[in-house]
Amino acid sequence: MTVEANANGDTGTETGAGTGVPGPAGLPLLGSLLDLRSDSLGTYLRAQHQHGDLVRITAGPPGMRAELYCVFSPEGAQQVLASDAARFRKDNRFYQEVRESFGNGLLTSQDEDYLRQRRLVQPLFTRRRVDGYAEAIAAETRSVIEAWGDALDGVVDVSDEMAHLALRAVARILFGTDVEATADVVAECFPVITDYVLRRGYSPATIPRHWPTPGNRRAAAALDELYGVCDRIIAERRRGPTGTAAGAGSEAGAGSGSEAGAGAPGEDLLTLLAAAKSSDDGEFDTSELRDQVLIFLLAGHETTATSLCFALHLLSLHPEQQDRARAEVSRVLGDRTPEAADLERLPYLTQVLKEAMRLYPAAPVIGRKAVAATRIGEHTVPAGADVIIAPWVTHRHPAYWPDPDRFDPERFTPEAEAGRPRYAWFPFGGGPRACIGQHFSMLESVIALAMILRAYEFEAVDTEVPVGAGITLRTTGPARCRIRRADTPDTPDTP
Numbered sequence: 001m002t003v004e005a006n007a008n009g010d011t012g013t014e015t016g017a018g019t020g021v022p023g024p025a026g027l028p029l030l031g032s033l034l035d036l037r038s039d040s041l042g043t044y045l046r047a048q049h050q051h052g053d054l055v056r057i058t059a060g061p062p063g064m065r066a067e068l069y070c071v072f073s074p075e076g077a078q079q080v081l082a083s084d085a086a087r088f089r090k091d092n093r094f095y096q097e098v099r100e101s102f103g104n105g106l107l108t109s110q111d112e113d114y115l116r117q118r119r120l121v122q123p124l125f126t127r128r129r130v131d132g133y134a135e136a137i138a139a140e141t142r143s144v145i146e147a148w149g150d151a152l153d154g155v156v157d158v159s160d161e162m163a164h165l166a167l168r169a170v171a172r173i174l175f176g177t178d179v180e181a182t183a184d185v186v187a188e189c190f191p192v193i194t195d196y197v198l199r200r201g202y203s204p205a206t207i208p209r210h211w212p213t214p215g216n217r218r219a220a221a222a223l224d225e226l227y228g229v230c231d232r233i234i235a236e237r238r239r240g241p242t243g244t245a246a247g248a249g250s251e252a253g254a255g256s257g258s259e260a261g262a263g264a265p266g267e268d269l270l271t272l273l274a275a276a277k278s279s280d281d282g283e284f285d286t287s288e289l290r291d292q293v294l295i296f297l298l299a300g301h302e303t304t305a306t307s308l309c310f311a312l313h314l315l316s317l318h319p320e321q322q323d324r325a326r327a328e329v330s331r332v333l334g335d336r337t338p339e340a341a342d343l344e345r346l347p348y349l350t351q352v353l354k355e356a357m358r359l360y361p362a363a364p365v366i367g368r369k370a371v372a373a374t375r376i377g378e379h380t381v382p383a384g385a386d387v388i389i390a391p392w393v394t395h396r397h398p399a400y401w402p403d404p405d406r407f408d409p410e411r412f413t414p415e416a417e418a419g420r421p422r423y424a425w426f427p428f429g430g431g432p433r434a435c436i437g438q439h440f441s442m443l444e445s446v447i448a449l450a451m452i453l454r455a456y457e458f459e460a461v462d463t464e465v466p467v468g469a470g471i472t473l474r475t476t477g478p479a480r481c482r483i484r485r486a487d488t489p490d491t492p493d494t495p
């Protein structure tokens with residue numbers, strides 16, 4: 001990496017920074033605004049194909065024009081996220097809007113605030129503690145599978161079903177037995193707020209949030225409702241562990257033991273967050289606690305839902321890989337409920353999941369603001385630039401992924417993985433701001449997929465599932481599959 005700026009990070013005017021970076025011409029007045037609005041992921045992908053690994057895209061009318069510097073190579077992504085992370089901050093419009101709506105939690109905070117939060121939260125995400133959530137995840141998956149027995153026409157939309165499952169799972173680890181009270185409110189309010197954040201985050205200009213427009217009012221009402229339910233539960237936890245313990249112990253499928261985590265008496269994540277403290281960092285006050293909870297709901301439910309949805313959709317299109325995954329599950333688990341230790345015993349299923357996350361990364365685009373002019377590859381990104389890195393594009397980079405659109409779990413054998421740069425595949429981001437929920441998400445996905453595949457066979461009804469970039473990747477049409485009770489497989493689980 002070469003930095004072409006003084007090290008204090010305030011240089012905005014380095015000669016030549018940003019010049020010569022190739023990119024699409026776009027429309028004379030609007031640049032690529034309409035392309036980005038109608039299909040941002042396709043626009044980024046075409047930009048890489050036509051212009052290479054560092055591309056400048058302009059969008060918006062003169063005077064309000066945004067310039068996006070898009071970094072598509074694994075080395076460039078590594079530089080922005082990891083080796084030069086201090087030069088790329090979460091100060092862009094998108095993160096500002098997320099912060100305004102969902103608060104200053106672990107995903108959105110920066111500097112001292114962030115370091116303090118991470119020190120308080122990190123101990124709650126040790127592998128051992130997260131492994132304790134396995135039982136609660138299995139219980140939620142079981143109830144989804146049981147409900148499918150009633151699907152009259154034998155067709156389920158795996159997009160809706162996995163959204164429901166992932167929301168229940170993250171709400172259960174956060175709130176324990178209060179999952180019932182929260183899941184419905186979140187399912188109702190989140191789409192209103194995320195749409196609002198997106199509209200504002202990607203508009204050339206926005207009106208103040210307090211103006212009484214219908215859009216502002218709708219978003220404010222949804223936020224009020226969401227804050228209300230969080231604050232109520234937080235207040236109950238603050239009153240002491242007894243209320244929590246009484247409720248949690250009576251719930252079927254709740255956790256177990258002191259490292260058990262979700263659902264175990266007094267051990268849901270909210271209770272642990274409320275109790276987290278250190279002599280240097282103090283503890284979270286009520287509004288900080290609410291910010292953390294909202295950020296975990298935001299970061300932790302649609303993301304895992306997307307991975308699960310596309311793993312099932314892709315398997316429904318590829319019967320051979322589906323049979324092989326089911327055979328592995330059957331051989332390893334038999335009839336028993338999966339547990340955390342099974343993750344490493346199900347390598348093929350994990351490969352399937354990783355390949356699904358390659359093709360459909362739940363965070364398809366990650367944004368930053370450059371604080372100093374920085375050389376990336378052959379060009380220099382100027383200070384103040386909006387920088388985009390895009391797992392959606394890098395995960396399809398033809399230099400690392402031959403025949404990139406083909407579904408092929410063999411790309412994730414240990415040998416194949418060892419032959420690629422670290423950031424050719426980075427669905428969980430990387431560097432100091434990498435996803436704290438990575439292990440939880442992998443655990444949830446593998447357990448859920450194993451139980452689902454053991455119970456049902458899938459055949460695609462919708463062979464194409466359209467997607468768009470929301471705050472996370474989202475389906476914009478149904479992902480229906482015909483399901484049939486699975487026979488005990490007689491296919492071998494090795495090729």
Ligand code: HEM
Pocket residue numbers: 106107108118170295296299300301303304307361362363366367427428429430432433434435436437438440441
């Ligand atoms: C497939 C599932 C998931 C994917 C693809 C994913 C992806 C990501 C990515 C790319 C980032 C970095 C964002 C950036 O650098 O701007 C991130 C951060 C984060 N994720 Fe996840 N995530 C997933 C699941 C989860 C879950 C289940 C949770 C919580 C239980 C979670 C909580 C967080 C938090 C709190 C951060 C901020 C971490 C920090 O800055 O220290 N994520 N995630």
